[in-house]
Amino acid sequence: MPQPVLLLGAGRAAHGGYPLARIAAVRPVVLVGASAPGWARPFLSGLLAADPAQEAETAETVARYAARHPVAGVLTWSRAHLAVAARVTGRLGLPGLPYETAAACADPPALRALLVRHRVLPAGPEDTEGPLVSAETVVLDDEVRITALTRTTPLHHSVHAHDGLLHNRFLRRTVERTVRALGLTHTVAHVGVRLTRRGPRVTGVAPHLPGDLIPWLVERATGVDLVGAALAFACGTVPDVTPTRQRAAAIRFAEPTGAGRRGYWAVEGDDAHQCERALEGVAGAAA
Incomplete structure (x- = not known):
């Protein structure tokens, strides 16, 4: 069986239903979240109970899980979870955004300042x-x-x-x-x-x-x-x-x-x- 991917937050059905179904057809998906919404459960192979809003605690929970279960990658489609996703991938040595980039993209004023600094x-x-x-x-x-x-x-x-x-x-x-x-x-x-x-x-x-x-x-x-x-x-x-x-x-x-x-x-x-x-x-x- 392919190694699973971790998904930080399922989002709304209208937002995440289509990509989640497509991903689950290729790899097992373990949701990292407080709970799994009903619409997402048929596409999930597991739930890792953690609150992605708690960045340090979530990274620690995921690290403990990954020490026992090999993980292929980490995904999110939520701006609010970009920073914690970058923290997790950095800790696990998986592909992902640099933490500074993720944090800037999650914070509109910081993103604007970064763009202005680069003359965009x-x-x-x-x-x-x-x-x-x-x-x-x-x-x-x-x-x-x-x-x-x-x-x-x-x-x-x-x-x-x-x-x-x-x-x-x-x-x-x-x-x-x-x-x-x-x-x-x-x-x-x-x-x-x-x-x-x-x-x-x-x-x-x-x-x-x-x-x-x-x-x-x-x-x-x-x-x-x-x-x-x-x-x-x-x-x-x-x-x-x-x-x-x-x-x-x-x-x-x-x-x-x-x-x-x-x-x-x-x-x-x-x-x-x-x-x-x-x-x-x-x-x-x-x-």
Whole structure:
């Protein structure tokens, strides 16, 4: 049986359900958390009881576990758990982010200061207009590869394999300089950018798998498996991120209910316009 990976925090079902199911089909997954949510239990091979918010205690608990059970790698898709994940991987000698990088990415003011120090322009209060995109990026040694661009609003995401912005040299340069500033290597990263009249401005960096089913959109549109890439990096191997599809995919979320749950509609098609028409159709039928 393959060695397990440790997952620090399961997150919400809409965020973690898709990647967790994909990872569990390849390797056993042991959740590090206070408890396992019901939706995640079918995909887990075990629970290591610890509170990831307690960094030192969690690192010690994981170290004791790893001394008895070989671990292939450590994953998280929560900004709040980046620092403890880096502390754990550093202690176990496993692939992962440098602690300083993880801590900066988990703290927006620290991230902003780091970007400014490296002459990367973050979005400011005056940068409130212009479309929001996120560059779904895979960093292979010194190569910064933007596998897809997600066009995003609070209730809508779309990915098109032939998005013209993929050829925008200012956007690509901004993403590359952001990756260099943070010292990211061997990771999947979600780099948020607002396209202002003054040029691209970085809105945030998540050096882990993005949520809101964005990995599903990327795979349906381009064939690139971001989940598999993140797992490969965590286990110290190099993923194949060669595009195999030239499609489009989109998702629209319903307004949150009183219980905080969100329904959604997801579609794929030959291009972005086809996806938008399909979303209008399914959303209208459900209204």
